[in-house]
Amino acid sequence: MRIGLLGTGPWAQMAHAPALAAHGELDFVGVWGRRPDAAKELAGQHGVRAYDDVDALLADVDAVAVALPPRVQAELAVRAARAGRHLLLDKPLAATVAEARAVAEAAREARVASVVFFTARFQTEIAAWIEEQAATEGWFTARAQWLGSVFTTGDSPFAASAWRREKGALWDVGPHALSVLLPVLGDALRVSAAAHGPGDTVHLVLDHTDGASSTLxxxxxxxxxxxxxxxxxxxxxxxxxxxxxxxGPVPPLLRAADALLRSAATGRPHPCDAAFGLRVTEILAEAEETLTTQLP
Known part of the structure; x- marks a missing residue:
């Protein structure tokens, strides 16, 4: 499978580009970015072509991996799907439900494979734990804490991320927590409570289809x-x-690429496909709406 990378930021540098270059069944074709100089630098590090035009890259590949802010990812994912390209995407899928739905619908209509890289779902120990707990009945409640220090360490490569500063922890680490809870406890029926904490901290209470509740x-x-x-x-x-x-991020991303290859070959959707990414986006949007009624 010939694959191109859209994006040149820290996540593209530390995760996507090394994984695409290392994967034995992928032909890493090239890089496109919103900053041509950055695309040339990253492409040069991996011996691939830097593309000035995204449509030129799409014409040369079978699939794209995307490491871009959610709004940009959603727009380009729709474009790639309509061109018949398989999608290796990042979380969150989009910044709004409408954008996420457009991606999911484009992938479905074009019959292309899609995998959203929820990191925990592709880490060996965690994936096995999720599978074991999903097969266990009688869960009563769950407590999830996803606490990052992106904006407090002073040296995080993601501290300058404009979309993270705008959307906060809810949209950055919230997808990780949901990707673990939903396959175990079932879909979220509702966000029954949401409240602000210190900084960008948020607290959520979810009711799940299997009868359990969770706090995040x-x-x-x-x-x-x-x-x-x-x-x-x-x-x-x-x-x-x-x-x-x-x-680290590269081994699970290699497995996400494996999952994309299997889905493309078999036509069977992966559990972390764009449709699941849409569902996570819907829950995040509901939580965000609930939070707007609370004073920060």
Missing amino acids: TLSLTAPPAAAGAGVELRGSAGVTELPESPE
Whole structure:
């Protein structure tokens, strides 16, 4: 599969480009970016072509990997799908429900494969834990904490991200928490409560289709010493916690690429496809609307 990369920022540099270059069944063709100089630099690091025109890249590939802000990703993903290109996307899928729906509909209508890279879903230990808990009945409640210090460490490569500053932890780390909770507890029936915490911190309460409830605490402004992610499930089977993963971003992204290849070859949707990305976006938008009624 010939694949191109859209995006040249920190995530493209540390995750996407190395993974595409290392994957044995992908032909990494080239890079397009909104900053031509950055595209040339990243392409040069991996010995591929830098494209000045995104349509020229689309004409040369079978698939695209996207490492761009949500609004830009959604627009270009629709464009790529309509050109018949398979999609390896990032979370969140889009910045609005309408944008996410456009991506999901374009992928479905064009019959292209799509995989959204929810990192935890492609980490070996965590994926196995999710599968085990999803097969266990009787969960009563869950508590998820996804606490980052992007805006408090002073040296995060993502601190200058305009979309993260605009959308906050809800849209950046919220998708990670939802990607773990939904396959275990079932879809979220409603966001029954939402409240602001310190900085960009938000607290959510969700009711799930399987009868359980969950609480989420999300932040990008946690003190560095308090940063970290955790999920605790409690139910008739007892108590279990999300395992830690020692993996960096490249190995799970390689597995996401494997998933895209399988989906493209078989025509079977992956559980983390654009339709799932749309559902996560709908929940985030509902939470955001609920938060607008609360004073920060």
